[in-house]
Amino acid sequence: MHIVLVPGFWLGGWSWAPVTAAVEAAGHTPHPLSLPGMDSVDSDRAGITLDDHIRFVEEYITALDGDIVLVGHSGGGSVIHAVVDRHPNRIRHAVYVDSGPTPDGMEINANIPEVNGELPLPAWDFFDDLELTGLDDADLANFRARAVPTPTRVARDPQVLTNEARYEVPVTVITCTYSAEELRRGMGAGVPYFAELPRIHEVGIVELPTGHWPQFSRPRDLANVIVAAIR
Incomplete structure (x- = not known):
C-alpha cells in the first residue's frame, strides 16, 4: 500500500526518515510529504492556509494508484482528516500519531x-516534560536546526467537514x-x-508511550505500529 506520511508543525518530509525504512521493509511504499x-x-x-495544506495532500494522492493509507502526526492529523x-472512497485507513480527527469548526x-x-x-519550556520525553540534547538541537515556522492560518483556520462518509474509513489512533x-x-x-471518534465506525487505539515526537524517540516502534494497524 501507499503510506502517505503527513508531518506536524515545524516539520517536513525529512522528519519521517527514521520511519520509512521499516515501512519499506514491510512491503509498503512510504510517501513522506513536505507541505506548502x-x-x-x-x-x-x-x-x-490550512486549506492549502489539505489541497496539497489531495492533489498528491490523485497521482497514486492502489490502496492509500494516510498517516498524520500532531497537526497533520487535522490535514488527513479533511x-x-x-x-x-480513496482512503483505506487513517492513522493519527499523537493526534486525532479534528472536528468541524475547530482550529x-x-x-x-x-x-x-x-x-x-x-x-x-513552552512544552511540558512529557511531550519532550525520549529526546536527548542532540535530538532537540537537530529538531530546532531544521524546524520551519508554520503558517499562522494553518493552525488558526477552522476545520471544514461536510461528508459523513468519512466515518466509514477505519481509523487507528496511536x-x-x-x-x-x-x-x-x-x-x-x-x-x-475527541468528538469525531465515537462516530467513526471502526477505531483502534494503540499505546506507544513516549513524547510527542515518536518518529524521533521511537521510530522503529512507530513504523511497526503503523504497519500492524493497517495489516
Whole structure:
C-alpha cells in the first residue's frame, strides 16, 4: 500500500526518515510529504492556509494508484482528516500519531505564539516534560536546526467537514503522551477534540508511550505500529 506520511508543525518530509525504512521493509511504499511552505526556512509562507495544506495532500494522492493509507502526526492529523472527508472512497485507513480527527469548526492550535505572521518553533519550556520525553540534547538541537515556522492560518483556520462518509474509513489512533484509557474517557465525556471518534465506525487505539515526537524517540516502534494497524 501507499503510506502517505503527513508531518506536524515545524516539520517536513525529512522528519519521517527514521520511519520509512521499516515501512519499506514491510512491503509498503512510504510517501513522506513536505507541505506548502515547509520545505525550508527560505520558502514563501505568506498567505498559506490550512486549506492549502489539505489541497496539497489531495492533489498528491490523485497521482497514486492502489490502496492509500494516510498517516498524520500532531497537526497533520487535522490535514488527513479533511482529506478523508473529501475522498473517503480513496482512503483505506487513517492513522493519527499523537493526534486525532479534528472536528468541524475547530482550529488546530490557538496557543502557539505568533511572530511576524507565522509560528516559529517555541522555546522548549513552552512544552511540558512529557511531550519532550525520549529526546536527548542532540535530538532537540537537530529538531530546532531544521524546524520551519508554520503558517499562522494553518493552525488558526477552522476545520471544514461536510461528508459523513468519512466515518466509514477505519481509523487507528496511536497515543504517545496520553493513555488509551484517557482517550476513551475523553470520548465518553464528550471532550470536543475527541468528538469525531465515537462516530467513526471502526477505531483502534494503540499505546506507544513516549513524547510527542515518536518518529524521533521511537521510530522503529512507530513504523511497526503503523504497519500492524493497517495489516
